[in-house]
Amino acid sequence: MRLHGPLEPVFVPRGFRFSAAKGGIKASGKPDLALAEAPREAAAAAVFTRNRVVAAPVVVGRGNLRRSGGRLRAVLVNSGNANCGCGVLGVRAAERCCAAVARVLGTGAARVLPSSTGIIGVPLPEGKVTAAVPGLAAALASGETALRAFGRAIMTTDLRPKLASASFGVGGRTVSLAGVAKGAGMIHPDMATMLVYLFCDVAAPAAVLRRRLKDAVSVTFNAMSVDGDTSTNDTVLLMASGASGVRLGSAGADAGFAAALRAVCASLASQIIRDGEGARHLVRLSVEGARSVDEARVVARSIANSPLVKTAWAGCDPNWGRILARVGSSGVPVDPARVSIDIGPHRVFENGRAKAFDRRAAHEVLKRPEYRVRVRLGRGRAALEYLTCDLTEEYIRINAEYST
Amino acid sequence: MRLHGPLEPVFVPRGFRFSAAKGGIKASGKPDLALAEAPREAAAAAVFTRNRVVAAPVVVGRGNLRRSGGRLRAVLVNSGNANCGCGVLGVRAAERCCAAVARVLGTGAARVLPSSTGIIGVPLPEGKVTAAVPGLAAALASGETALRAFGRAIMTTDLRPKLASASFGVGGRTVSLAGVAKGAGMIHPDMATMLVYLFCDVAAPAAVLRRRLKDAVSVTFNAMSVDGDTSTNDTVLLMASGASGVRLGSAGADAGFAAALRAVCASLASQIIRDGEGARHLVRLSVEGARSVDEARVVARSIANSPLVKTAWAGCDPNWGRILARVGSSGVPVDPARVSIDIGPHRVFENGRAKAFDRRAAHEVLKRPEYRVRVRLGRGRAALEYLTCDLTEEYIRINAEYST
Numbered sequence: 001m002r003l004h005g006p007l008e009p010v011f012v013p014r015g016f017r018f019s020a021a022k023g024g025i026k027a028s029g030k031p032d033l034a035l036a037e038a039p040r041e042a043a044a045a046a047v048f049t050r051n052r053v054v055a056a057p058v059v060v061g062r063g064n065l066r067r068s069g070g071r072l073r074a075v076l077v078n079s080g081n082a083n084c085g086c087g088v089l090g091v092r093a094a095e096r097c098c099a100a101v102a103r104v105l106g107t108g109a110a111r112v113l114p115s116s117t118g119i120i121g122v123p124l125p126e127g128k129v130t131a132a133v134p135g136l137a138a139a140l141a142s143g144e145t146a147l148r149a150f151g152r153a154i155m156t157t158d159l160r161p162k163l164a165s166a167s168f169g170v171g172g173r174t175v176s177l178a179g180v181a182k183g184a185g186m187i188h189p190d191m192a193t194m195l196v197y198l199f200c201d202v203a204a205p206a207a208v209l210r211r212r213l214k215d216a217v218s219v220t221f222n223a224m225s226v227d228g229d230t231s232t233n234d235t236v237l238l239m240a241s242g243a244s245g246v247r248l249g250s251a252g253a254d255a256g257f258a259a260a261l262r263a264v265c266a267s268l269a270s271q272i273i274r275d276g277e278g279a280r281h282l283v284r285l286s287v288e289g290a291r292s293v294d295e296a297r298v299v300a301r302s303i304a305n306s307p308l309v310k311t312a313w314a315g316c317d318p319n320w321g322r323i324l325a326r327v328g329s330s331g332v333p334v335d336p337a338r339v340s341i342d343i344g345p346h347r348v349f350e351n352g353r354a355k356a357f358d359r360r361a362a363h364e365v366l367k368r369p370e371y372r373v374r375v376r377l378g379r380g381r382a383a384l385e386y387l388t389c390d391l392t393e394e395y396i397r398i399n400a401e402y403s404t
Numbered sequence: 405m406r407l408h409g410p411l412e413p414v415f416v417p418r419g420f421r422f423s424a425a426k427g428g429i430k431a432s433g434k435p436d437l438a439l440a441e442a443p444r445e446a447a448a449a450a451v452f453t454r455n456r457v458v459a460a461p462v463v464v465g466r467g468n469l470r471r472s473g474g475r476l477r478a479v480l481v482n483s484g485n486a487n488c489g490c491g492v493l494g495v496r497a498a499e500r501c502c503a504a505v506a507r508v509l510g511t512g513a514a515r516v517l518p519s520s521t522g523i524i525g526v527p528l529p530e531g532k533v534t535a536a537v538p539g540l541a542a543a544l545a546s547g548e549t550a551l552r553a554f555g556r557a558i559m560t561t562d563l564r565p566k567l568a569s570a571s572f573g574v575g576g577r578t579v580s581l582a583g584v585a586k587g588a589g590m591i592h593p594d595m596a597t598m599l600v601y602l603f604c605d606v607a608a609p610a611a612v613l614r615r616r617l618k619d620a621v622s623v624t625f626n627a628m629s630v631d632g633d634t635s636t637n638d639t640v641l642l643m644a645s646g647a648s649g650v651r652l653g654s655a656g657a658d659a660g661f662a663a664a665l666r667a668v669c670a671s672l673a674s675q676i677i678r679d680g681e682g683a684r685h686l687v688r689l690s691v692e693g694a695r696s697v698d699e700a701r702v703v704a705r706s707i708a709n710s711p712l713v714k715t716a717w718a719g720c721d722p723n724w725g726r727i728l729a730r731v732g733s734s735g736v737p738v739d740p741a742r743v744s745i746d747i748g749p750h751r752v753f754e755n756g757r758a759k760a761f762d763r764r765a766a767h768e769v770l771k772r773p774e775y776r777v778r779v780r781l782g783r784g785r786a787a788l789e790y791l792t793c794d795l796t797e798e799y800i801r802i803n804a805e806y807s808t
């Protein structure tokens with residue numbers, strides 16, 4: 001299996017076409033509409049936000065996946081407006097946008113999944129979307145350039161587009177999987193992250209895709225946080241066109257697909273955290289010695305969402321006391337006497353006690369753009385690597401000024 | 405019942421003496437030791453942090469309250485060092501500090517409660533504390549000046565000392581209750597806040613004080629948050645000397661005491677939030693229509709600990725979408741169609757839908773140093789007023805630079 005990051009050539013999955021457009025939804029005039037299409041349909045699975053407040057496109061998308069039996073022709077994404085908090089009017093608007101796409105593609109509205117990201121509470125300028133649909137459909141193209149344009153059009157506060165792709169061989173055939181993501185703030189996914197679209201040319205039924213996607217999301221997008229805020233629009237969509245001729249079900253295809261899916265998701269997750277609003281450090285937080293992966297996640301989230309821990313990281317300060325305090329308040333009944341903490345290679349706290357360490361060397365570790373903090377709980381054998389970032393003045397500036 | 409804030413004369417409870425000193429624990433050379441004494445003993449009750457990682461003075465203080473049957477002679481506080489994360493050595497240090505106080509006062513060590521606040525993981529400079537104890541004891545004095553000196557010596561990043569007092573009459577006698585508090589960051593108490601000392605000259609057994617204190621703390625110190633970080637040292641101590649001659653047990657005394665205790669705690673809580681690190685706005689977050697007060701607290705905490713909500717407040721931005729998203733991710737199964745949100749007098753979201761409102765007027769409300777945000781859940785009749793503040797670049801600066 002080979003994995004390519006955003007600056008390398010894309011392994012483009014066959015059986016998909018992409019396009020993007022400037023619909024005038026963003027005040028900046030930047031691209032804000034994106035369309036992906038599977039001309040011969042694709043099996044599809046998605047995980048959505050667990051927020052009780054869900055945006056209209058999540059409501060409509062969930063219904064369309066159910067009604068179509070997990071068979072989609074297209075996904076239509078707009079940035080600049082979340083279509084959330086506008087009641088039934090928002091739902092109707094999302095439905096009409098799907099219908100417009102279905103009309104030009106000659107399919108049913110239930111085969112189109114809508115997705116939105118941007119400000120909450122402002123009615124979606126539906127007319128701008130539907131007016132742009134014929135042009136979007138006409139511009140659909142396969143290939144790397146079109147896929148990259150799709151990825152750029154879904155950005156909001158992102159500084160960089162997020163893209164990863166993988167390929168693996170099975171019995172002389174090649175399977176390609178490519179994913180794009182957006183997200184820089186309001187990142188604390190619960191079952192799914194902001195917006196992620198994964199396209200693969202493997203053949204598989206929707207039910208199989210759902211299981212695979214859930215497994216991959218659990219240890220990637222559900223194991224990261226920028227700011228602890230769970231969006232109302234979080235969506236991870238996986239579409240499989242079958243155009244590679246490789247069908248899931250054999251050991252080789254299954255293992256290759258699982259590895260490629262996890263690698264692409266993990267790459268996109270780290271790209272999201274690296275582009276976290278105002279973030280200067282990507283922190284790989286390893287929580288080990290937990291009773292279960294979920295328990296490790298609870299402790300990791302408690303640490304990763306602490307303003308005091310995150311500001312210490314912003315100051316490159318090996319202040320492990322703040323980490324320890326969050327381990328203690330996480331709700332997991334840890335015994336502090338069994339807890340140890342490492343900053344990079346430096347053991348700073350061991351079995352309930354401060355440990356003498358080279359503060360200058362630890363400070364140097366914390367100055368790197370990426371480093372590991374390891375917390376051992378001494379309760380069991382489960383572990384999770386959780387991705388997060390520091391909290392800087394730049395985050396405050398971005399978010400104090402975003403909608404005013 | 406009369407309540408006085410920090411700038412008004414103090415209703416000083418009888419039966420207590422106070423002192424403060426510079427022990428050299430703080431690098432700044434500011435006062436860092438405080439002693440309060442009840443010459444004829446006092447009934448005492450305390451609530452401590454629920455963090456699983458607890459500082460040594462909390463371990464020792466809890467034990468001393470149990471061993472003494474809730475009868476204390478003194479409380480010894482140091483700032484500049486939390487005496488936390490140093491294992492059994494920290495516990496022994498706290499015990500020896502208590503013993504030093506007990507020796508000069510001619511009592512047992514179990515009648516002294518130790519308290520510490522400051523950096524975690526640095527051994528307590530115990531020699532500096534014990535060396536200062538005889539001077540602290542010699543300087544003990546009743547009266548407002550000594551009480552204010554006690555309040556100043558417990559400060560760390562606080563910009564202002566926090567003090568409130570109340571008095572009420574029962575059958576021709578007057579009861580006085582005075583409280584001091586410290587805390588500006590790591591404020592998200594779980595059963596208790598940072599350090600709060602309440603002195604009253606009412607007569608009451610420790611068990612009664614415990615119940616009263618728990619009730620008052622639940623709606624004051626446990627209904628506020630600066631940054632969502634629960635300290636390892638949180639302590640609220642209530643001591644009752646009985647010197648007023650008024651005994652709890654009659655309706656008049658009980659009602660007066662409950663009202664005074666709640667008023668003093670509420671005043672100290674708002675002083676703590678107003679002095680929140682970097683805070684420019686005190687937000688009174690009313691969560692109404694909950695099934696229970698605890699449910700209201702869960703929603704309030706979810707909102708109050710959102711970096712996105714707090715930065716919107718810092719920007720005086722009526723961005724209710726961020727509030728709504730946190731209501732939805734709080735874990736309480738709200739029906740968004742029954743949720744309403746008010747910013748000051750302006751209804752901005754009603755029963756699941758954005759509501760047209762005067763954005764400029766709402767912006768003006770958010771520019772005030774103190775305002776109310778009301779969230780109605782439409783699930784029941786319980787309500788809670790929760791105090792919190794905005795998140796500014798100043799918070800980041802303070803905490804990125806604190807221990808380096």
